[in-house]
Amino acid sequence: MAIAVCVVILAPFGWLLIASIANDNDLLAVPLHWIPQHPTFDRYVQIFTAQGDNVFAGFRSSFFNSLIVATSTVLISTTVGVFGAYAFARLRFRGRRAVLMFFLSTYMVPPIALVIPMYLVMVQLHLLDTVFGLIVVYSSFATPFVLWIMGNYFQSIPFELEEAARIDGCSRMGALFRVILPLARPGLLAMMLFAFLIAWDEFLYALIFTSTAASKTIPVAISEFTGRYTTNFGLQAAGGVLAALPPVIIAAIFQRQIVGGLSGGAVKG
Numbered sequence: 001m002a003i004a005v006c007v008v009i010l011a012p013f014g015w016l017l018i019a020s021i022a023n024d025n026d027l028l029a030v031p032l033h034w035i036p037q038h039p040t041f042d043r044y045v046q047i048f049t050a051q052g053d054n055v056f057a058g059f060r061s062s063f064f065n066s067l068i069v070a071t072s073t074v075l076i077s078t079t080v081g082v083f084g085a086y087a088f089a090r091l092r093f094r095g096r097r098a099v100l101m102f103f104l105s106t107y108m109v110p111p112i113a114l115v116i117p118m119y120l121v122m123v124q125l126h127l128l129d130t131v132f133g134l135i136v137v138y139s140s141f142a143t144p145f146v147l148w149i150m151g152n153y154f155q156s157i158p159f160e161l162e163e164a165a166r167i168d169g170c171s172r173m174g175a176l177f178r179v180i181l182p183l184a185r186p187g188l189l190a191m192m193l194f195a196f197l198i199a200w201d202e203f204l205y206a207l208i209f210t211s212t213a214a215s216k217t218i219p220v221a222i223s224e225f226t227g228r229y230t231t232n233f234g235l236q237a238a239g240g241v242l243a244a245l246p247p248v249i250i251a252a253i254f255q256r257q258i259v260g261g262l263s264g265g266a267v268k269g
Helices: 002-021 024-028 042-049 055-090 096-108 111-124 131-155 159-167 172-183 185-201 204-209 218-223 233-253 255-265
Strands: none
Touching: 002 042, 002 233, 024 233, 042 055, 042 233, 055 096, 055 131, 055 172, 055 185, 055 218, 055 233, 096 131, 111 131, 111 204, 131 185, 131 204, 159 172, 172 185, 185 233, 204 218, 218 233, 233 255
16 A cells, blocks of 8 residues: 555656656657666756756756745744743743734735735835845745744643753743754754745745746746747756755754654644
């Protein structure tokens, strides 16, 4: 059963890899050649070596833009969200639940409903078609997600541990950094991966708020492989393989902590 599930899940990714190294004749052959007769890595070579104003160089630029945007979004949302989540999980103040629900409600609003007001704001702030503008936008809806995930995880950590650290002379911030965050490391890594994916995979805002290769991200670059009269299926497949690599590598390295973080954060909510 497990083997059948793995085959069903991994088959699309396997075909994506095969299509990325198959030449155009193999991709368009009837009947379909499941194993390329003339495999080639030219698409990957061109993506990493092409110069000038062309689709290959544009995709490479978009790849690095996505890395910058996603990494910056994770750093900003984690920094802001962790402090906020700790305050909601440990402090008791008037309107705490209402404020938390307000932040979570912003995450639940459909993205299409926010496009026009955000576009007008970005025009006023001169942030259109900039990497920094995308970082600001993505951080604004990744931070409520961090608040939700880490707030639940902090509540699953026994308060007595923090109280013991406070008795031993730690300040509240000292207890957070020396006791809470080390214990919350699995949840922190899981949350950072999901925040990374939120920024890495987002398409709508990137499509509307960017227009040049200087700020486009990978989802937009891949969509542009489809022309008016034809589609470069091989190049789309190569772009899909490269776009999937960073999240897969991160998940493979931190898989144990991520699984522990997901199960631990679900204990209390």
